[in-house]
Each structure stands twice: as C-alpha cells, then as structure tokens.
Amino acid sequence: MSTVKVGVIGYGGMGGYHVKHMAKSGIIEAKGVYDIDPKSQKRAAENGLVVYKNYEDLLADPELEAVLIATPNDWHPFYAKACAKAGKHVICEKPAAITPSLFEDMAETADECGTLLMVHQNRRWDDDYLVVKNIYEKDLLGPIGRIESRVQGANGVPSGWRCEKIKGGGMMLDWGVHMIDQVMFMMKEKLLHLYCQYSYEAGYDCDDAFKLEMVFSGNKCVEVVVDTNCFTPLPRWVVYGHDGTAVVEDWDLHGKMVRPIYTEKPREITGIKAGNGFTKTMAYRPHDTVETLPLEIVKPEPFAFYKHFIKAMRKEEEPYVKNWEVLRVLKIMTAAARSAAENKVVEIDF
Numbered sequence: 001m002s003t004v005k006v007g008v009i010g011y012g013g014m015g016g017y018h019v020k021h022m023a024k025s026g027i028i029e030a031k032g033v034y035d036i037d038p039k040s041q042k043r044a045a046e047n048g049l050v051v052y053k054n055y056e057d058l059l060a061d062p063e064l065e066a067v068l069i070a071t072p073n074d075w076h077p078f079y080a081k082a083c084a085k086a087g088k089h090v091i092c093e094k095p096a097a098i099t100p101s102l103f104e105d106m107a108e109t110a111d112e113c114g115t116l117l118m119v120h121q122n123r124r125w126d127d128d129y130l131v132v133k134n135i136y137e138k139d140l141l142g143p144i145g146r147i148e149s150r151v152q153g154a155n156g157v158p159s160g161w162r163c164e165k166i167k168g169g170g171m172m173l174d175w176g177v178h179m180i181d182q183v184m185f186m187m188k189e190k191l192l193h194l195y196c197q198y199s200y201e202a203g204y205d206c207d208d209a210f211k212l213e214m215v216f217s218g219n220k221c222v223e224v225v226v227d228t229n230c231f232t233p234l235p236r237w238v239v240y241g242h243d244g245t246a247v248v249e250d251w252d253l254h255g256k257m258v259r260p261i262y263t264e265k266p267r268e269i270t271g272i273k274a275g276n277g278f279t280k281t282m283a284y285r286p287h288d289t290v291e292t293l294p295l296e297i298v299k300p301e302p303f304a305f306y307k308h309f310i311k312a313m314r315k316e317e318e319p320y321v322k323n324w325e326v327l328r329v330l331k332i333m334t335a336a337a338r339s340a341a342e343n344k345v346v347e348i349d350f
C-alpha cells in the first residue's frame with residue numbers, strides 16, 4: 001500500500017515532531033507545510049518540504065489525502081472545517097477546540113463532507129498509562145478506590161500562545177485534555193461529579209496549574225493534578241486498590257506494586273513513633289507481610305495512532321479516537337472551569 005501523503009498546517013514544535021515521526025513510520029509522510037511564520041517556512045524548505053504560499057494552495061494539492069493541523073488551539077476549528085470542505089481527512093492536534101460547541105461544529109462539518117476528523121489523543125498509547133490501565137482492567141490490585149494522575153514541571157508555562165486564554169492557553173487545555181481523556185478512556189464507571197481548583201500564580205489570564213477531583217459511580221475517585229511550579233519529582237501515578245497499591249514514578253516506568261500477604265492467623269499490628277505521637281493506623285506493614293512486584297509493562301504498538309487513522313480513513317475500522325469521546329472531554333473541561341470559577345462541586349449530567 002502506498003504511503004499516505006499529508007499536508008501540515010502549523011510547523012512549530014508539534015508539527016515538526018509529526019513530520020519526523022511520520023517519516024519513520026513507512027505508512028504516512030508529510031509532503032508540505034503551510035505556516036504563517038517565515039522562520040517556520042524557511043525551516044520547512046531546509047527540511048525538503050514543499051512550502052505552500054497559503055492554506056488554499058495546500059488544500060488544492062490533489063496528492064494530499066489528509067491534513068495535520070498543529071497550529072495554536074484557537075485556529076483548529078477554522079482549518080478543520082476548511083479541510084473537510086476541500087475533501088481532506090484531518091488529524092487535529094489536541095485540544096481539538098477551545099469549547100465543546102466549536103468542536104461540534106467541526107465534527108458536523110466533517111460528517112457532512114464525508115471526511116474523517118480524528119483528534120491526536122496520542123497519550124492513549126503512553127506506556128505509563130498502559131501500565132495503569134492494565135492494572136485496572138486485570139484487577140491486579142483488587143477493586144480500585146482511588147487513582148492519582150499527576151504531571152509537574154518546574155519551568156512555568158511556556159511563553160507565547162500557551163499563556164493566553166483567547167488562544168486556548170492554560171494547563172487544563174494543554175495537559176488536562178490528555179489526562180482526562182486517559183481517565184475517561186479507561187474507567188467503566190460513570191462520572192458523577194467533579195471539583196476543580198485553578199492556579200493563577202504566574203499572573204496570566206489562564207491557569208498555570210490545576211487540581212481536579214473526579215468522582216465516579218461506586219465511590220471511585222480520580223485526582224488529576226498539573227503543576228508548572230513544582231521543584232521535586234512526585235509520582236506520575238498512584239493507584240490505590242483494595243488488595244494493593246501501585247506507584248508509577250515516572251515516564252521511564254520506575255515503580256512497583258505492593259500487595260498484602262493474607263494469612264489465616266490474625267496479624268499483630270505494631271505501632272510506630274510518628275512526630276510527637278504514636279500510631280498503629282498510619283504504620284506501614286512489615287516487609288514479610290507484603291509482596292513487592294515489578295510493574296507489568298505493556299508496550300504500545302509503534303505508530304499506533306497513524307495506523308488507526310489510516311484504517312479509519314479507509315473505512316476499515318471505526319475511529320480509535322471517537323468524536324463523541326473528544327466532545328465529552330471538552331465538556332468535562334468546561335465543567336471543571338465552572339467548578340473553579342464558582343468554587344463548587346459540579347454535577348455531570350452528560
């Protein structure tokens with residue numbers, strides 16, 4: 001099968017990443033680029049890509065079956081709709097749109113034009129996430145009551161459009177969209193309500209950090225935390241099951257699962273000194289009453305997103321990232337913003 005030729009709109013950090021990644025895949029490749037910035041145009045020409053003078057020229061190129069949109073977030077709807085109307089399939093970077101209604105409009109236009117719109121929720125294939133999803137699906141720690149999903153950096157919010165609300169800046173739209181998508185793609189329980197707090201410490205009109213608590217049926221709780229001003233590493237994931245706890249420390253998959261060893265004989269609980277007091281409740285178990293296991297590693301298929309995109313484009317399978325899932329995440333982010341603005345729990349009725 002011949003490689004799928006793609007035009008790229010927005011050749012910055014992520015557009016450049018896609019071009020390189022596609023080139024290694026052997027199934028999809030970037031032919032050319034449209035970008036408003038002369039520096040990006042120059043870089044594209046130096047990298048042997050066609051540089052289109054305007055986006056209409058890119059859309060008129062019959063060799064392109066699909067377009068990748070990797071502009072700042074506020075431009076995604078405009079280009080996605082133009083691509084659909086030109087008969088091009090679209091890979092759209094996340095967040096697909098800044099509001100749910102803008103995304104509905106994009107998705108409806110693609111449906112009307114008979115083209116595919118698939119949002120690049122690439123973190124569904126992150127191996128740290130696949131470790132946690134595997135624990136959840138295989139019940140490796142018994143019923144799970146609580147999950148903490150956290151990312152943090154110490155470099156603040158990157159400068160430029162990511163600091164401007166009107167351009168779709170802020171960490172909820174940047175990272176929240178991935179982390180909520182991961183949670184919703186995994187959890188079988190129904191999301192009932194949420195509570196969110198935003199941080200504006202950096203002084204922008206959009207959030208530089210947030211903490212979101214999502215409560216699901218069965219009293220399961222997922223906490224999603226993003227911080228851009230944290231100076232010590234904290235675990236990427238902590239999973240609390242009835243029969244064990246898992247920690248995924250980082251993206252290099254350091255971590256472990258610790259499970260209690262159950263015995264017939266009642267266990268004697270010894271206390272520990274804790275600060276100015278004494279506790280049995282908060283004492284860890286002695287080593288011989290728990291087993292420590294390595295994380296079960298699940299390796300993602302290489303180039304999985306592009307493979308699924310091509311299959312969906314050829315109507316050989318349903319899109320792996322479905323537009324109703326994308327819309328649901330955007331609605332959850334809208335509910336989180338409302339919760340943060342009004343400082344209250346928001347019920348989820350969708």
Ligand SMILES: NC(=O)c1ccc[n+]([C@@H]2O[C@H](COP(=O)([O-])OP(=O)(O)OC[C@H]3O[C@@H](n4cnc5c(N)ncnc54)[C@H](O)[C@@H]3O)[C@@H](O)[C@H]2O)c1
Binds near residue numbers: 015035040093094
């Ligand atoms: N999926 C992921 O893991 C991931 C990672 C990083 C970024 N992203 C997403 O990719 C998109 C781009 O992010 P980035 O980090 O590459 O940003 P960037 O600022 O590095 O690049 C954006 C590029 O778009 C160009 N551009 C701006 N406005 C344009 C317009 N109207 N028409 C054409 N080109 C325009 C800029 O000149 C720049 O070259 C964002 O939606 C972002 O959320 C996704």
